[in-house]
Amino acid sequence: KQRELAIAKRSEDYPQWYQDVVRFGELAEPAKVVKGCMVIKPHGYAVWEKIQRDLDGRFKDTGHRNAYFPLLVPMSFITKEAEHVEGFAPELAVVTQAGGVELEEPYAIRPTSETIIGHFFAKWIDSHRDLPLLINQWANVMRWELRTRMFLRTTEFLWQEGHTAHASHDEAEAEVLRMLNVYGDFAEQVLAMPVIRGTKTATERFAGAVDTKCIEAFMQDGKALQAGTSHDLGQNFGRAFDVKFQAESGELEYVWQTSWGVSTRLVGGVVMTHSDDEGLVLPPRVAPIHAAIIPIFRNDEQKAEVMVAAERIKAALSEIDISPPRARYRDFLEVALDDRDMRPGAKFYDWERRGVPMRIEIGPKDLEKGQVCLKMRVDTEAVSGKQFLPEAEFLASARQRLLDYQDALLALARARMAANTVTLDTWEEFEQTFAGDSSKFAWCHWDGTAETEAAIKDKTKVTIRCVPLPGYGPAPEPGVCIYSGKPSAQRVLMAKAY
Amino acid sequence: KQRELAIAKRSEDYPQWYQDVVRFGELAEPAKVVKGCMVIKPHGYAVWEKIQRDLDGRFKDTGHRNAYFPLLVPMSFITKEAEHVEGFAPELAVVTQAGGVELEEPYAIRPTSETIIGHFFAKWIDSHRDLPLLINQWANVMRWELRTRMFLRTTEFLWQEGHTAHASHDEAEAEVLRMLNVYGDFAEQVLAMPVIRGTKTATERFAGAVDTKCIEAFMQDGKALQAGTSHDLGQNFGRAFDVKFQAESGELEYVWQTSWGVSTRLVGGVVMTHSDDEGLVLPPRVAPIHAAIIPIFRNDEQKAEVMVAAERIKAALSEIDISPPRARYRDFLEVALDDRDMRPGAKFYDWERRGVPMRIEIGPKDLEKGQVCLKMRVDTEAVSGKQFLPEAEFLASARQRLLDYQDALLALARARMAANTVTLDTWEEFEQTFAGDSSKFAWCHWDGTAETEAAIKDKTKVTIRCVPLPGYGPAPEPGVCIYSGKPSAQRVLMAKAY
Numbered sequence: 004k005q006r007e008l009a010i011a012k013r014s015e016d017y018p019q020w021y022q023d024v025v026r027f028g029e030l031a032e033p034a035k036v037v038k039g040c041m042v043i044k045p046h047g048y049a050v051w052e053k054i055q056r057d058l059d060g061r062f063k064d065t066g067h068r069n070a071y072f073p074l075l076v077p078m079s080f081i082t083k084e085a086e087h088v089e090g091f092a093p094e095l096a097v098v099t100q101a102g103g104v105e106l107e108e109p110y111a112i113r114p115t116s117e118t119i120i121g122h123f124f125a126k127w128i129d130s131h132r133d134l135p136l137l138i139n140q141w142a143n144v145m146r147w148e149l150r151t152r153m154f155l156r157t158t159e160f161l162w163q164e165g166h167t168a169h170a171s172h173d174e175a176e177a178e179v180l181r182m183l184n185v186y187g188d189f190a191e192q193v194l195a196m197p198v199i200r201g202t203k204t205a206t207e208r209f210a211g212a213v214d215t216k217c218i219e220a221f222m223q224d225g226k227a228l229q230a231g232t233s234h235d236l237g238q239n240f241g242r243a244f245d246v247k248f249q250a251e252s253g254e255l256e257y258v259w260q261t262s263w264g265v266s267t268r269l270v271g272g273v274v275m276t277h278s279d280d281e282g283l284v285l286p287p288r289v290a291p292i293h294a295a296i297i298p299i300f301r302n303d304e305q306k307a308e309v310m311v312a313a314e315r316i317k318a319a320l321s322e323i324d325i326s327p328p329r330a331r332y333r334d335f336l337e338v339a340l341d342d343r344d345m346r347p348g349a350k351f352y353d354w355e356r357r358g359v360p361m362r363i364e365i366g367p368k369d370l371e372k373g374q375v376c377l378k379m380r381v382d383t384e385a386v387s388g389k390q391f392l393p394e395a396e397f398l399a400s401a402r403q404r405l406l407d408y409q410d411a412l413l414a415l416a417r418a419r420m421a422a423n424t425v426t427l428d429t430w431e432e433f434e435q436t437f438a439g440d441s442s443k444f445a446w447c448h449w450d451g452t453a454e455t456e457a458a459i460k461d462k463t464k465v466t467i468r469c470v471p472l473p474g475y476g477p478a479p480e481p482g483v484c485i486y487s488g489k490p491s492a493q494r495v496l497m498a499k500a501y
Numbered sequence: 502k503q504r505e506l507a508i509a510k511r512s513e514d515y516p517q518w519y520q521d522v523v524r525f526g527e528l529a530e531p532a533k534v535v536k537g538c539m540v541i542k543p544h545g546y547a548v549w550e551k552i553q554r555d556l557d558g559r560f561k562d563t564g565h566r567n568a569y570f571p572l573l574v575p576m577s578f579i580t581k582e583a584e585h586v587e588g589f590a591p592e593l594a595v596v597t598q599a600g601g602v603e604l605e606e607p608y609a610i611r612p613t614s615e616t617i618i619g620h621f622f623a624k625w626i627d628s629h630r631d632l633p634l635l636i637n638q639w640a641n642v643m644r645w646e647l648r649t650r651m652f653l654r655t656t657e658f659l660w661q662e663g664h665t666a667h668a669s670h671d672e673a674e675a676e677v678l679r680m681l682n683v684y685g686d687f688a689e690q691v692l693a694m695p696v697i698r699g700t701k702t703a704t705e706r707f708a709g710a711v712d713t714k715c716i717e718a719f720m721q722d723g724k725a726l727q728a729g730t731s732h733d734l735g736q737n738f739g740r741a742f743d744v745k746f747q748a749e750s751g752e753l754e755y756v757w758q759t760s761w762g763v764s765t766r767l768v769g770g771v772v773m774t775h776s777d778d779e780g781l782v783l784p785p786r787v788a789p790i791h792a793a794i795i796p797i798f799r800n801d802e803q804k805a806e807v808m809v810a811a812e813r814i815k816a817a818l819s820e821i822d823i824s825p826p827r828a829r830y831r832d833f834l835e836v837a838l839d840d841r842d843m844r845p846g847a848k849f850y851d852w853e854r855r856g857v858p859m860r861i862e863i864g865p866k867d868l869e870k871g872q873v874c875l876k877m878r879v880d881t882e883a884v885s886g887k888q889f890l891p892e893a894e895f896l897a898s899a900r901q902r903l904l905d906y907q908d909a910l911l912a913l914a915r916a917r918m919a920a921n922t923v924t925l926d927t928w929e930e931f932e933q934t935f936a937g938d939s940s941k942f943a944w945c946h947w948d949g950t951a952e953t954e955a956a957i958k959d960k961t962k963v964t965i966r967c968v969p970l971p972g973y974g975p976a977p978e979p980g981v982c983i984y985s986g987k988p989s990a991q992r993v994l995m996a997k998a999y
């Protein structure tokens with residue numbers, strides 16, 4: 004029932020462009036009948052599955068094990084950690100009836116699982132020999148948000164939440180950083196999405212954490228997307244849920260906890276990192292379909308001949324596995340052979356909008372020459388436009404071509420981020436940079452106070468995305484705050500954000 | 502905090518045995534703080550993950566695509582299909598508040614998703630060209646049950662639900678059977694769990710279906726476990742949600758739908774199919790850990806030497822992949838090298854209770870002889886007790902040994918089912934067979950009426966598990982009903998059930 008409408012241009016109406024790319028890319032649609040929820044359609048869910056399986060392997064490689072805790076959390080649990088309840092209480096969906104009766108104590112649908120998992124950690128942990136306890140959960144969670152946008156903010160979303168307990172703060176801090184780097188490496192290697200790794204200000208911390216680290220990705224409108232967070236919970240939840248262990252010294256101590264998560268929001272991040280005015284662009288490592296073969300013919304006789312070659316190429320491509328070495332999954336190429344009764348141009352358009360990396364045309368002339376016509380979804384420095392390749396050469400190089408395309412998309416995204424990253428030193432420049440709806444990644448000095456942070460946000464909607472980790476921003480050098488003029492130790496990343 | 506308690510014997514207290522195997526096998530524990538829910542612990546969740554990834558490949562190989570629909574279902578949706586609401590309304594958990602306000606229309610947490618998916622099918626389907634629409638969802642669902650038992654019946658459980666729409670009843674019926682056979686093949690090939698494939702009686706049908714097919718597995722206490730169902734929904738939900746398509750004839754018709762599902766209940770089925778009085782037994786294809794290596798030593802010098810060999814064997818085993826050809830996953834052996842400061846006997850006991858297929862002991866004498874000592878978790882006809890094997894020979898044969906063990910567990914399970922399957926012809930035999938708490942798989946004639954079915958259930962707690970599909974029970978031959986003496990066309994499977 005999808006009407007043939009054009010995709011809005013990024014430069015003209017960015018929010019509409021995003022919606023159009025998601026819709027015409029068949030990634031998702033708003034549920035409407037359930038407030039703020041979306042239906043993740045097969046093409047979009049397949050992207051999420053590819054995110055899941057790769058991340059999951061990285062969690063296992065770092066010693067984590069998956070488990071599953073109840074969806075429902077007793078309301079009394081949520082209130083045990085003071086800052087946590089303040090952060091999440093306003094967004095809860097509450098079950099008050101079940102099995103035909105009114106419940107004595109209502110349940111919240113988990114907005115996150117620190118509390119219920121804290122309860123079980125208290126049962127499971129006795130001694131330092133039980134630590135570290137390294138758990139991850141893949142789950143749905145619910146936060147009743149007022150303003151929602153597909154993938155970026157929905158009342159229900161899918162995510163993973165890591166929850167770990169440690170015998171010392173040092174160990175917990177190392178875990179926070181380890182998982183932040185897992186996220187950062189994954190974002191770059193799999194999503195081809197460059198990110199800045201840093202530390203949140205106190206204002207932007209997770210409710211209940213003593214420190215929150217994050218990866219911030221650059222979207223094409225200059226805004227930042229918080230793409231993953233890793234929290235140092237200190238002993239806050241240990242105290243709230245009485246999670247104690249006997250240390251080697253023999254004393255009972257509260258455990259040190261961490262939690263970390265990424266969600267279906269990442270799909271929105273991929274969309275806004277790579278897509279263009281023709282629609283969705285997907286890196287091969289998360290593309291549900293890697294290649295579309297379009298047979299070209301004028302009559303049945305030609306069609307019969309062309310289809311034989313098309314089937315042969317499809318079969319050969321389908322045997323190619325692009326998974327990384329020692330991955331826990333195989334990633335055979337998914338190939339669509341499009342023999343629908345439509346004009347080739349309409350088919351090109353269709354597969355473009357779904358972000359398929361490779362388009363292969365085969366017609367009678369190509370058959371004669373033993374060649375195929377290859378077009379990558381996005382022109383890159385190394386490869387642009389149509390290429391005519393001998394069939395055997397194409398098949399032998401298809402795997403490497405996709406991996407090169409993956410790298411090229413990352414390079415393009417890095418170049419866009421670099422071109423839109425500025426170093427600002429005056430409030431005038433700042434106001435110009437962020438005038439109206441515009442945004443960039445701006446490295447600015449900040450005096451370190453919440454007051455200045457709030458004033459900047461209030462005046463410009465710009466937030467401090469993070470204080471960069473070493474190597475992810477300008478080297479620390481003293482300066483003066485862009486807003487207050489007070490002393491500053493280093494520049495921080497400022498931008499508008501999703 | 503797990504106390505050292507013995508596992509109950511199957512012959513003495515079967516329900517307690519099941520609980521003990523689940524608990525000491527570290528598969529799950531009752532959540533207690535959330536009514537009827539469990540926590541799936543890492544060892545249990547890993548079994549579920551292995552179930553998921555293999556089944557998921559089978560769904561994809563048969564043309565299905567995964568998607569995700571909202572957790573919450575408007576209450577008005579549930580009531581649209583008359584039989585469906587009758588079946589599910591008493592078990593709903595209901596969200597009445599969200600974001601701090603009372604909702605105008607409450608939402609049910611999905612007990613199953615026919616209704617909300619029906620709503621979207623109506624939006625997505627226009628023409629016969631949109632059919633068949635073949636969707637699957639991996640999700641949590643909630644049914645507020647009064648009596649719960651870990652994995653077998655919990656208020657929240659994890660499952661997959663296939664939902665498909667077709668242009669004709671014939672096509673829908675073929676789909677129902679196709680997916681039933683996917684389940685049956687999976688149960689036997691992966692879970693090593695033999696099943697009877699059949700058709701439910703009208704009484705036992707899914708609420709809203711015109712026909713329900715099922716796989717019924719034999720548990721060691723003689724009871725049946727309904728392990729998977731595949732439903733022909735006819736046009737019931739098509740009518741309820743106005744899902745129409747333009748047929749090739751040009752006329753508007755309601756679609757024909759199916760749905761089918763298996764759940765975390767399968768983990769309980771695996772437990773009760775294979776485990777013994779020593780605890781959990783797992784087939785290699787779903788075992789989270791395939792081999793435990795126990796170093797044997799009397800002093801530090803011996804330990805140092807033995808650990809070198811143990812690490813070498815672990816590394817070699819970890820490179821072995823036992824996944825089936827062309828699977829979408831790799832299944833490298835997971836090996837635990839148990840260097841804890843404990844007596845070897847206690848370690849043996851520990852890994853036995855977790856169902857690890859292979860135990861490998863290496864001591865100084867083995868090192869001298871260049872051998873390992875291998876013990877499979879369960880003695881089979883081909884292999885029993887400890888085996889002493891040259892290290893190289895062991896490594897070269899480890900993969901095949903696990904696959905043979907997988908086959909042997911299936912053979913053992915088949916033999917137990919055969920030994921406990923009877924053909925009954927008189928009510929006296931029937932009452933004896935099902936006296937007290939006892940049960941077998943009994944092939945009996947039935948007159949085909951709901952009255953007789955109800956009377957049998959009322960008197961003995963025995964239900965008609967299914968009318969067998971050809972090849973899964975005695976060949977149809979006329980007879981007289983075991984209860985009423987009236988004419989019967991074929992024998993059906995009767996048993997007590999979980």
Ligand SMILES: [Zn+2]
Nearest residue numbers: 208209215232
């Ligand atoms: Zn956060």
Ligand SMILES: [Zn+2]
Nearest residue numbers: 706707713730
């Ligand atoms: Zn059913």
